[in-house]
Amino acid sequence: MGTPKAALEWHGSTLLRRTVGILARAADGPVVVVRAPGQDLPPLPAQAEVVDDPREGLGPVQGLAAGLAAIAGRAEVAFVGSTDMPFLHPAFVRRVLRAAQQGADVGLPVARGYPQPLAASYRTALAPVAAKLVAEERLRPAFLFEECVVERLDEATLRADPVLAALDPGLDSVVNVNEPPDYQAARARPAPEVTIQRFGPLAYGHRGPQPALAATVAEAAAAAGLALDGHVVAALNGDQITRDGETPLATGDTVFFLSADAGG
């Protein structure tokens, strides 16, 4: 595609920035990016941590081992995703994480016809197991699954989560962009459908919730005729407050725009 996948643009953001932001929204805990040794990465939010694969070209199990090791001790369970999932939804991440939080070693979605080891949840205690497999040059995720308890999450199981079913009914979360046509198709799709609402003096003439298409908070702000600055902040779904315009949005999000000058 002429550009590393991590740096591909999608609705004003890079795929890597978007994936990191979605994971940060969905999980309480650190977000770790595993890269090839010395690989250039597009700009990341400050809270993202970067670790290097020990060796280049050994595939996903090595990355898995490095990422889980980086998080071990700080979290019992991690969602592991590739960088090229523009439609990854926080509700999907939460549902998949729940599988490993409830007893399995791995929560493995089987969606759109395939197992999805790079959109799955793993116990961080698997890090040494994965490292051992790399040392033995057994580099496919299937070898890891032979060594632990895997809960397979088929489409019906995933859609039984009402939140996920409402927000990502087609399980587009697992769609990735491996070839140029995949990327072109992804770019052709509109930004997520979100709701924006302005408060206080920002609401003059625009009271109440309004629909918008926006992939980032900055796009939502632009749709509201606002710019994030020292006096305007955004609150995602009544939760996180941000003035980082690159914060990714997903279908069903509500973005509140507030005056940052809250005294009184």
Place this chain on the structure above:
Amino acid sequence: MAAGGYFGRALAVDAGAGTADVLPLPDELLRAYIGGAGLGTWLMHRLGPPGADPLAPEAPLAFVFSPLVGTPLTTSAKFAVVAKSPLTGMLNDALSSSHFAISGKLTGHDAIVVHGACQQPSVLLVDGGGPRVIGAGQLWGLSAADAEARLREQLGRGWRIAAIGPAGERGVRYATISHDGRHAGRGGLGAVMGAKRIKAIAVRAATKVAPAHPEAVLGAARDLRARSFGPATAKYRELGTLANLLAFNAINTLPTRNFQAATFPDAPRLAAEDLAEMRRVARNSCASCTIGCEHIYSARGGKKMRVEYENVFALGPMCGVSDPDVVLAASAACDELGLDTISAGGTIAWAMECAERGLIDAPWLRFGDAGALMRALAEIGERRGLGELLAEGSRRAARRVGGGSEAFAPHVKGLEMPGYEPRTLQAMALGLAVNARGADHNRSGAYEADLSGDYDRLAGGEAQVAAAIETEDRAAVMDSLILCKFLRGVFTDPFGEWAALLSAVTGWDVDGAELRRTARRIVLAKRAFNIREGWRPEDDWLPERLLSEPVQLGSGRVAALTPRRLREMIDGYYAARGLDGQGRPDPAGLADLRLDYVVTR
């Protein structure tokens, strides 16, 4: 000769004897404490007998001015009222605004301190002829506004008046002192004045005071005026602080039904966005202010009142009341009685929960019941019926009622909590816990950090500690200069810019680093006063409910503030402030306070 902007003296009036002394205030002291809340703190150390009952005659009540008062600097016409609070038993400073500040200072004093008590209801007059006491006559029993109007009619237009309402006369522990409809609201200073049987203090300008560098002050005033029309003050100009209500509701930060919830389903009925269209009749400013944050609303029946977020929060969602006419009427009732709306609403909300749990025998008192809210306010103002208990504030009332009600009494150090939910604003949680005045949003503005987007507001840690200290320090300086906090957003280098203003007025060569040291000194001096008056480490804490009942957010996240997290933040605060593990200052810190006695460690 005193520095520019100062007279270098305080007037100490013995209201009982009708005599007065002049207390010299040397430059070095003024530079160390500036004025307003800072100087008032020093005056309490110096003039307040240790351990005195706040309502005893010997307890001083200080009206403290500042070097910026009387300059053309926008929002500078403010004064601090400082005393030991009858609600908290600790240091209390409450700010108010407008012409009383200017006329009071131009009596020729940087502060007027009253001690003693009159034999009969009285009015204290201070002007160029010195202080004198006259009978209050028919003023006793009137609202502060009516008393002020009658007294101005009697004395003449040159006089400016601060008065108390019936609640202050009856010793309600959260009674206010009012001037021109604005209130020195928190901590019950109206009860202190009422205990001295002083209905009003009237001041009249008798002299002038010049800044050291008039041209520099004028230039700074022009610059600040221009900036005061910018985006940093837009919220205050356009909708006022009530603009917070709907926004806070959206982000799970609107305390509801005595902190049992953080959102109020009927919040839109009370929203500024709608009320402003339907009910707003005017917009006003304090003297010397270019912001004009006061939004005057009309209630059913035509009564007009200032509406702020805090009074609508406290008398609306906190009590489960959603009818805007009732909330406006309750707000007006507080004004007429002279009650702090936050403490009134918080105490009533606590009582509503007690009544619903069967802990107090008041079946008429229920969340959301408009009539109950109005009846409770009337009984408090008159100290009759249940009001006798509720006039004591939620801490004392909960101790009396027991039954576990202390766990949900919404106060810190006895001061009822403002409309900022600590579980979803965790830097603010720390600010509320450690502040000398108690649960207060004007002495700790740590919510700014929570709402900045730079921190996770549902987490507490080192960053939140640093943010809480920074906002507390900024408040200490702004409350001492004094500048209105609604102006704070226009400063890009606050301490540096404030130092430049102070230098231009006084002629001192102050820089931002010195003002930061001054801020820490003032914060420490408040803490030292509280320690002297019996503060204990457990007073730096939050109500149990906030530490044991998480808040469920609409996003699915759960906001929980654990005792451990709060403890860690408090420990971090103590360490960063140079306090020991029990929150007490070391001898070196105390030596910097310019006190002529030693605070017992």
